[in-house]
Amino acid sequence: MKGVNVKLSDVLTENRILINIHGKDKYDVLEKMVHAVKTSEKVKDVENLLKKVLEREKIKSTGIGGGIGIPHAQTSGVTDIIACLGVSESGVEFNSLDGKPVHLIFLIATRERTNNTYLGLLSRIARLFIDESFKQKIIQSTSPEEIINLIREKEKE
Template sequence: MAKGGSVKLSDVLTKERIIIDLNGRDKNDVLGKMVQVTRTSEKVTSETDLLKKVIEREKIKSTGIGGGIGIPHAQTSGVTDIVACLGISEQGIEFNAIDGKPVHFVILIATKERTDSRYLGLLSRIARLFIDEPFKQRIIKSHSPEEIMRLINEKEKE
């Protein structure tokens, strides 16, 4: 992963950090579960700090960007490099999204420094990936993290 180069979701996400049946009592509960799974990456040094920063960021403005997508993100000293976790919820999660609809795809992104241009590029790439309705349907219908990684890899090659 070259510094300053563009980062794809497949560069920062692994099958270990894909949650197929994500659910929770509320948004913070869901974010807590996702941070626990993100912790499986050696890039995460402080689960507590990561969760705190993600929740603080959501309080400022919901990262539910509409279209069933939430991209919670945080800049934290609790990670050493960009790391991602993907949660999929067929029934949907109340996320206070801008369109008022539940969120089915939650892509958690954490980075060490906000000035990292790779991070901003990654956020816009993810938004573009998940705008594609047929792609979202294929992801929702997937039965394994391996299958989801394959779909993401294929889509990113387009």
């Protein structure tokens, strides 16, 4: 996964797309998402990854507004960039910039000192999901396969 032009579909797999995710709070949801990525061979230390994600979230909410949250961490707990998507039709209270619940939660983790790749992926996610009708299609999808196909199509535009 070298380079700045990493696409979301390069780092997101069907088994790391969680439909109807919910929890008692955003930290509970984040814990579920971290545990979903631990099946990847790229995750060396799931406890370290969870700690880093939660620490980052406590500094400042990653709810960027528009129903999107992008919790992220740079950690020695992963060997390469990895992503997980949590979809919540009802929404998760995320202390977002716009005060609204989050429906799409993109968990991104990279190893330390990979700023360009990391920032490139964050901006790609923000650009993909600025399209409200696309966002709604993802939220209303019924399978991880459907979601990954929608993302691949959108990335070709």
